[in-house]
Amino acid sequence: MAGQAFVTLATNNNYAKGAMVLGKSLRNHKTSRKLVALIGPRVAETSRAVLRKIYDEVQLVDVLDSGDMAHLAMMKRPDLGVTFTKLHCWTLTHYSKCVFMDADTMVVSNIDELFAREELSAAPDPGWPDCFNSGVFVFQPSYETYRKLLTACMEQGSFDGGDQGVLNSFFSDWATADISRHLPFIYNLSSIAIYTYLPAFKQYGHNAKVVHFLGKLKPWDYVYDATSKSVKGQTSGMQPNYLLQWWDVFSSSVVPLMKEEYSEQPFYR
């Protein structure tokens, strides 16, 4: 399946840590697809080196320095910076189909079956469930779609200030057109759902395939104690503890790659 890839995005060193864990979680669960990381210019060379050990492609996406349409769009709507960067995934036309995954997601199971889906497939957003959550979605790279998305973005902006608003306005029949475009919620399980409707999580959560650390606080914002395998200041002992699972992948699969690269372990606290 050389023509298919998982794609993520990291514009800074923190999100790069997320991308490392995501990439490693995909490898640990033996994906047969390619892995692509889009990175912004602020990602340090040291982080890039680690990402290159995990991803098949690490591609610099720099809308500010390019003279193309994205640059123009960016000038008109500077508030939508990261959004424009994310839309760049549609330019990966050397792949026929891709699955975009936020850098704050982690797979807990092989999810290669997602490539059987068509553009645009995504899971509902808890909160406003007639919108899809743009943390995990199946898409088909295409310059034409890319141009249309940028134009829509420039002209109508984003109702939520981010890529989720733009993508939902663009793929506006997602809620009503075709059930096969609805990914099961277990492909984009966010912590918010666990708290909002705990009985459903207890009933269906064991089938989780992708965990999404949606919201302000990301896994890398916590302090982890590798000896006791615990996270400082963490809230109640929710089982299964996805935050600990993230840190487990980070310390067992990512840190060794960092150590190979530098002796002083610059990211690991």
Place this chain on the structure above:
Amino acid sequence: MAGQAFVTLATNNNYAKGAMVLGKSLRNHKTSRKLVALIGPRVAETSRAVLRKIYDEVQLVDVLDSGDMAHLAMMKRPDLGVTFTKLHCWTLTHYSKCVFMDADTMVVSNIDELFAREELSAAPDPGWPDCFNSGVFVFQPSYETYRKLLTACMEQGSFDGGDQGVLNSFFSDWATADISRHLPFIYNLSSIAIYTYLPAFKQYGHNAKVVHFLGKLKPWDYVYDATSKSVKGQTSGMQPNYLLQWWDVFSSSVVPLMKEEYSEQPFYR
């Protein structure tokens, strides 16, 4: 459309107030369908009299005193009391199709178009969006379905202790089978969604058709000042203010009926 009805449930005088507002909101928006209220034995005669002025049918549902299968089920699972009562709506076989609505819902628009949908149609639950919310659903009365539901309820219980768990386990292919069974979220708009994803509410909320006061605090738990048209202790001035709309229907459409019935206005504070 004599064969079709909106159905609600109230097991006590408080939920009966909700049923009154719901019924009046349906009438105010000129529904052409029948209105049915299922009530429990604890609903006072005074409340029943008011309900009868709004609803075409007010039917006493008393699982505890009946000698049938519901009684048996109830003995085995006393924890599911209100749930068993709600399932009774399937016994309304003199209608060919019905829309069940929680007593804590209110329509803000005519929704007769819902009768074009088939069993079981419902809107996604914000929180765990692969479950439907059981506050508004289209169903087809049938003794056979009723018996099967009771059996499922008795044997497997409810994963959330209520009717929503039972119904989601029974109609388990809702999330994946047929997009036409997904009611748009605006047919069951709950306040929780407004807070969780405010930009989406600002974008799509003006199309709201049914408001659902899901959660612990119900409209009738607030204290309303009819002179200033304000609710005591109310949180931030969310626009549109559905809570005030509920109280407006209550004071303008329900209170006059209560006054007709009794001089001392027993429910109105």
